[in-house]
Amino acid sequence: MERSNKPAPISASGTGPQPNVHLEQGRAIARLPSGDSVEVLLYGATVISWKSNGKENIWVSDAAKLDGSKPVRGGIPIVFPCFGPPPKDHATGKLPQHGFGRNSHWEYLGSSSSESGALAKGGDDSIKLDFGLSHQQLSEDTKKAWPYEFGLVYSVTLAKDGLQTMLNVTNQGKEAFEFQMLLHSYWRVDDVTRCTVNGLGSATYIDKVLDAKEQQQSTPELRITGEVDRVYKSIKQDITSIVQDGKSRLDVQRDRIVDSVIWNPWIEKAKGMGDFEPNDGYKNMICVEVGAVDGWQKLEPGETFEGGQILKSHL
Known part of the structure; x- marks a missing residue:
């Protein structure tokens, strides 16, 4: 897809080791001199690995399909x-559940040293990968189901102190359209029963386990003791944290968006999903997902929306 400000390739000049990016088997892999790395499938532009200090932050099912045959169970799918x-x-x-972002083939737009943004320090400190999807790249059936002209640019910035994922949506057509977006992030933990999710404040949430009834968060932290499927609306605090054994495990900062989904399938639902393995894998993951899902975002012709997350691992 066309992009006016397509990033330039990373310069090979400079002293010392430089960030490295290469494409293989339908994925883009970036690595910093520190050893930190990120892997992004071109199918769905799904982040399937983010390692910091040699340890994996992202949970991916053992049965996940990474060949482009279906959306990935795990990682960070784009809704x-x-x-x-x-x-x-x-x-x-007329679209399938969660739309088409996670099961479309995205174009790799290139990489650059990131000189702006929340994580950027330039040079060998960070690297940004850009991926694009437009109306022209969709299947004919999907074009008929959602016939709007649009452009998506998804930027994944790997830095020494974290990861940033941002989705930019542009209306490239002649009529307005409405949309929702969510970064459906699966985070790896040692034992979800020893974790809490903090920073939800007193937000209102829709509890999908309780017939989608609206509830109010009444405690400063959420403990996972069974199936959880909650849509938190307009959270006032910017950062939601996963705390493990009383210590910070991961900070998830919403950037220009205010909703979050917390999800863990627990025992029975995990067993019922054919692509969720091992069956007890629910113990080692928790979804803390940022998005704009309370109602609809409307874009007039020529308008742009941008939102995403800034992540900091404490491994």
Whole structure:
């Protein structure tokens, strides 16, 4: 897809080791001189690995398909332009659950040393990978189901002190459209029963385990003791943290978006998903997902939306 500010290749000049990027088996892999790395599948532009200090931060099912045959169970799939099953009376009503972002082939737009943004320090400190998806790249069936002209640019920035993932949405057509977006992030933990999710404040949430009833967060932390499927709306605090054994494990900072989904399938639901392995893998993962899913975002022709997350691992 066309992009006016396509990043320039990383310069080979400079002293000392430089960030490295290469493409293999349908994925882009970036590595810093420190050894920290990130892997992104071109199918779905799904982040499937992020290692810091030699340790993996992301959970991916042992049964996940990484060959482009179906969306990845695990990693950071991109939900766009609808979250969950779309309403039948909405413009997205003919699309599958979670839309088409996670099961489309994205174009690799290139890499650059990141000289701006929350994590950027320039030089060998960070590297940004850009991926693009537009109306022209969709299947004919998907174009018919959602016939809007759009452009998506997904930027994944790897830095010494974290990872940043940002989705930019542009309306390139002549009519307005509505959408939702979510970064469906699966985080690896040692034991979810020893974890809490902090920083939800007193936010209102939709509890999908309790017939989608609206609830109010009444405690400063959320403990995982069973199936959890909650959509938190307009969280006032910027950062939601996963705390393990009383110590910070991962900080998830919402950037220009205010909603979050917390999900863990627990025992029975994990057993019922054919691509969720091992069956007790729910013990080692927790989804803390940032997005804009409370209602719809509307873009007029020529307008742009941008939102994402800034992540800091404490491994």
